[in-house]
Amino acid sequence: MAAITRRDFVRRSARVAAAAAVASQLEWLTACGGTGRKAPTDKDWERLAKELHGRLVRPGGSEYTTLNRPSNLRYANVRPQGIAVCSGAEDVRTSLLWAQEHDVPVVARSGGHSYSGYSTTTGLLVDFSDLRRVSVDRTTGIVTVEPGAQNVDIYDGLQPYGVAFSAGRCPTVAVSGLTLGGGFGFSSRHIGTSSDALLETEVVT
Ligand SMILES: Cc1cc2nc3c(=O)[nH]c(=O)nc-3n(C[C@H](O)[C@H](O)[C@H](O)COP(=O)(O)OP(=O)(O)OC[C@H]3O[C@@H](n4cnc5c(N)ncnc54)[C@H](O)[C@@H]3O)c2cc1C
The missing domain is CATH 3.30.43.10 (Uridine Diphospho-n-acetylenolpyruvylglucosamine Reductase, domain 2)
Incomplete structure (x- = not known):
């Protein structure tokens, strides 16, 4: 059996490691390669x-x-x-x-x-930028908001009813992202976060 030097051993091992890395990457790329369907025309x-x-x-x-x-x-x-x-x-x-x-x-x-x-x-x-309506049920005090309603729509929409919601500070942040992330605003120390007030949501799958 031919003897190999320590230097040869390290060089050959490095090649094997590189080949294994490429092979596993190819497998990963194939796995993520989509369904093969044609792009929409x-x-x-x-x-x-x-x-x-x-x-x-x-x-x-x-x-x-x-x-x-x-x-x-x-x-x-x-x-x-x-x-x-x-x-x-x-x-x-x-x-x-x-x-x-x-x-x-x-x-x-x-x-x-x-x-x-x-x-x-x-x-x-x-x-959802066209969906910004805010409505209030006077008897229950329950507020219904469309997904694109921005903080400014909510503050403006609720003001005539004397109802408060813990919306955020930036006028153009919308209620969907705000509530999904918790939502902290001017009145949060008093009435909690935006997500604390969430009763129900319509989920489309
Ligand atoms: C200038 C500025 C000021 C801010 N101030 C505050 C603040 O005072 N208080 C606070 O709590 N946060 C604040 N934020 C953070 C903000 O609440 C988050 O960035 C929030 O995610 C933004 O929501 P959006 O709907 O405007 O953003 P988008 O970018 O539209 O959405 C954010 C995420 O939610 C998803 N999403 C959006 N709409 C829906 C939907 N209808 N259904 C399912 N997923 C959806 C999006 O895909 C994205 O992943 C601020 C952010 C900025 C940039």
Whole structure:
């Protein structure tokens, strides 16, 4: 048997380790390689646009730049292939089913104030900026808010009723992201966080 030096042994081991690393990476890449479905065609996007009660905004559309602009401009270059401006829960359902059918990543956006760009995507952006209504049931004092309602909508909407909600300090943060993260505002020391006040929510899957 030929003797090998310590230097040869280390060199050969390094090659084996590198090969193993590449092989395991390839396996990982294959596992994450998607379903192999074709990217949606213009016709597929047109179908989505027709099915929405709200509207679909594509790159080049007049509203595209404004709608795509997140609060943290560091993520402004993450450009969605389409923005579904929803007019209700049915539009969310339509968007999710379409995205699933075409293997397109989908992300929700309400106020667009995620510090970390979590409401940006290169796929389909499901946008709630048209859903900002706030209503109050005078008898129960229960407030119903649409997902895109911003702090300013909530403070303005509740003021005539003398009802308080622990919303945040930034006027354009929306209730969805605020409540999902807990939500701390001017009156939190007195009445708790935004999520403390949550009674019920409509979940679309
Ligand atoms: C300038 C500034 C001031 C702030 N001030 C406060 C403050 O005073 N108090 C406080 O508590 N926080 C504050 N925040 C933090 C803020 O509450 C969070 O960043 C929050 O997530 C923003 O919510 P959004 O809906 O505006 O953001 P988005 O970016 O739209 O959403 C944030 C996250 O929630 C998801 N999401 C949004 N809508 C939905 C939905 N309908 N269904 C499911 N998921 C959804 C998004 O995909 C994303 O992951 C502040 C942030 C900024 C940038």
